[in-house]
Amino acid sequence: MAEIAVTQDEIMAVYPKVAETMADALGCDVEDIKPDVSLIEGLDAESIDFLDMVFRLERAFKIKIPRGKIVENARGDLPESEFEQNGIVTEKGLVQLREYLSEVAADRFKTPMKVADIPRLFTPTTFCKLVVRAQKEAGA
Amino acid sequence: MPEPHFAAYSFVDRIVELVPGRRARGVFAIPARVDEFPAALVAEAVGQLAAWVAMDAIDFRGRPVAALATETRFLADAKPGQTLELTVDIQECDDDAVAYSGSACVDGRCIIELVDCLGPMLPLGDFDAPEALRERLALLRGKGAPPGRFAGIGDIPVTVTHQVPGHELAASIAVPAAAPFFADHFPRRAVFPATLLLDLMMRLALDAARGPHALGRSPRALRVTHVKMRSFIAPSQRLDVGVTLDPARDGIARAMLTAKTGERVVASARLELAAGA
Numbered sequence: 001m002a003e004i005a006v007t008q009d010e011i012m013a014v015y016p017k018v019a020e021t022m023a024d025a026l027g028c029d030v031e032d033i034k035p036d037v038s039l040i041e042g043l044d045a046e047s048i049d050f051l052d053m054v055f056r057l058e059r060a061f062k063i064k065i066p067r068g069k070i071v072e073n074a075r076g077d078l079p080e081s082e083f084e085q086n087g088i089v090t091e092k093g094l095v096q097l098r099e100y101l102s103e104v105a106a107d108r109f110k111t112p113m114k115v116a117d118i119p120r121l122f123t124p125t126t127f128c129k130l131v132v133r134a135q136k137e138a139g140a
Numbered sequence: 141m142p143e144p145h146f147a148a149y150s151f152v153d154r155i156v157e158l159v160p161g162r163r164a165r166g167v168f169a170i171p172a173r174v175d176e177f178p179a180a181l182v183a184e185a186v187g188q189l190a191a192w193v194a195m196d197a198i199d200f201r202g203r204p205v206a207a208l209a210t211e212t213r214f215l216a217d218a219k220p221g222q223t224l225e226l227t228v229d230i231q232e233c234d235d236d237a238v239a240y241s242g243s244a245c246v247d248g249r250c251i252i253e254l255v256d257c258l259g260p261m262l263p264l265g266d267f268d269a270p271e272a273l274r275e276r277l278a279l280l281r282g283k284g285a286p287p288g289r290f291a292g293i294g295d296i297p298v299t300v301t302h303q304v305p306g307h308e309l310a311a312s313i314a315v316p317a318a319a320p321f322f323a324d325h326f327p328r329r330a331v332f333p334a335t336l337l338l339d340l341m342m343r344l345a346l347d348a349a350r351g352p353h354a355l356g357r358s359p360r361a362l363r364v365t366h367v368k369m370r371s372f373i374a375p376s377q378r379l380d381v382g383v384t385l386d387p388a389r390d391g392i393a394r395a396m397l398t399a400k401t402g403e404r405v406v407a408s409a410r411l412e413l414a415a416g417a
Contacts, residue, residue: 027366027408048260048370051237052208055258 004133011035011103011128014061014135018128021060025052035125036103050119053127063134070130071118074100089113101126143323146276147289149333150324151185152192152226154284155277161197163229164189166280169287172221179214179361180339181293182224182252186242187335190228191259192277194238197230200270204238204259205326206334209367214360216251218244224251237261267326294319298340298381306353306385311344313337313379313399322375332373337399337407338364341381345395348383349413355393358416362392367409377401391415 019033026033026043039045045053054065066073075083076096083093089112097118098109103125110117157165166189170177191204218224228242238259244252264270279285296319302310315332322330342361349359373379384396392414399407 024366046370048206048208048368051258051260052368055208055237055239055256059256 004136006129006132010132011125014128014131015124017060018057018124018131021056022053022124022127025049025056033124035128036105036123038108038120039122039124040120047119050122054130057127057131061131061135063131063138065130065134070122070126071115073130074118076100084115087115089115089118097121103129143320144289145272145323145327146285148291148320148324149184150188150285151181151224151290152188152280152285153287155189155192155280158193158196158281161193161230161233163227164193166192166226167284168224168226170218170220170222170224171288171290173288174220174290174292176292177218177220177222178339178342179217179252180335180342182218182244183209183212183254183338184333184335185224186226186228186244186252186254187257187259189226190230190238190240190242190257192280193228193230193240194233194259194261195264195273196277197233197238198235198261200264200273202235202261203264203267203273205262205267205331206260206369206372207367208258208369209254209364210256210258211253211363211365212255212367213253213363214251215253216246216249218246218251222246231256235261265328267329267331269327272327291320293321293336296336296340298344300344300347303348305351306349306387308385309344309348309383311381311383313340313381315373315375315377315379317376319375329372330375332375332377334367334369334407337369337373337379338367338409341383341397341399341407341409342411344381345383345385345397345411345413348385348395349393354385355388355413355415359393359413360416362412362414364409364411367407369407371401371404371406373399373401373406379406 023030078096104121151168152166153168155166168185195203225245228240231239242254297314300311325333346359349355380400382398386394395411397409
C-alpha cells in the first residue's frame with residue numbers, strides 16, 4: 001500500500017480541531033498540546049488515551065481510522081519480518097519509520113528501538129497526518 | 141463452595157432481539173428484595189447487553205473490559221421490583237473495540253442514556269470460559285435466565301479522609317479481597333467493576349455537594365462525562381478518590397472525579413449535579 005503524502009498545509013488545516021480533540025481526551029488545556037510534544041512522555045497518554053483519541057477524531061472528522069493499526073501503518077509496504085525482528089525494529093525498519101514519522105526529531109529514534117516503544121514517538125502531528133490520510137482515503 | 145457465575149453481577153435476564161453486530165434489546169428484572177439499584181448499575185446493564193452483542197459478533201474471541209463513556213445521562217432512578225428494558229446500538233465492533241450507545245427504560249420511560257461508549261476488546265479466555273459464555277448467550281436468547289439472582293452489592297469500605305463542604309473531598313476505598321461480584325467479573329481474573337467504582341465516586345461527589353454551601357440537602361446526578369478507566373483494579377487494592385467541585389452556575393455544579401492507586405490515576409470522570417426536587 002503506497003503511503004499517502006501529506007503536506008504541512010494539510011496538517012495545519014486540521015491541527016486546531018485535532019488539538020482540541022486531544023485536549024478533551026487527555027483532560028488538559030488545549031494550550032498544553034504542541035505539534036511536536038510526545039503524547040506519552042510529554043502528556044502522560046496511555047494506551048486507553050490513544051483509543052479515546054482515535055474514537056474522538058473519527059467522530060470529529062467523520063472518518064475511519066483503523067484502531068490498533070497505527071504501528072502497522074508505520075510499516076508501510078515493508079513486510080513485518082523486514083520491519084522488525086524479535087520485537088526490535090530493524091535498520092530497514094528504522095529508515096521506514098523515520099520516513100513515516102518525518103515530523104519526529106531524529107534524536108528521538110533510539111537504537112535499538114523496540115516495536116513496543118514506537119508509540120512513544122507519536123505526537124499530535126502524527127495524528128494530524130492520520131486524519132489527513134483518512135480523509136484522502138475516504139475521498140479517493 | 142465457589143460463588144455461582146451469572147448471579148451477583150449479571151444484569152441481563154433475557155435478550156428479546158439481537159441483530160448480530162448491530163443492535164439488541166434485552167430485559168433485567170431488578171429483584172424486589174434488594175435495597176437499591178444505583179444508576180451506575182443500570183449503566184452496567186446496558187454495557188453488559190452491548191458486551192453480549194460484541195462477543196457474539198467476534199465469535200467469543202474477545203470481550204470488552206473497562207471502558208470509555210463519553211456521556212451518560214441520568215433521567216430517573218431505577219427501583220427494586222422494576223424491570224429494565226435495555227437497548228443498545230452498536231456503532232462499530234471488531235477485535236479491537238466495540239463502540240456503542242444505549243439506554244434503559246422502565247415502563248417505556250427512559251431512565252438512563254449512554255452516548256458513545258467504547259470498550260477495548262481483550263482476549264476472552266483470559267477472563268472467562270468462552271463455552272460458558274456461548275451457553276449463557278443461548279439461554280438469554282432463548283427462554284431467558286431465571287431472574288432474581290442478584291442480591292445486592294454489599295458493603296465496600298469507604299473512608300472520607302478530607303472534606304471542605306461544597307468544594308472538595310478525599311476518600312479511600314478498600315476494594316474487598318473477596319466478594320460475590322468477582323465470580324462474574326471475572327471468573328478467571330477478578331477485576332473490581334468500573335461501574336461499582338463509578339457508583340462510589342458519584343456517591344462521594346453527592347456528599348461533597350450536599351449542604352448549604354452547595355446544592356442543598358438532596359443533590360442529584362444529571363450526567364457523567366469523560367468516564368475513562370485506565371487500568372484494572374484488583375481485589376484488596378486501596379484506591380484514593382478525589383472529588384473537586386466547581387461552584388454551581390445556573391443551579392448546576394460540576395465535579396471532577398479521580399481514583400488513584402499511589403500516584404497513578406486509574407479512573408477519572410466528570411459529573412454534573414443539580415439540587416434535588
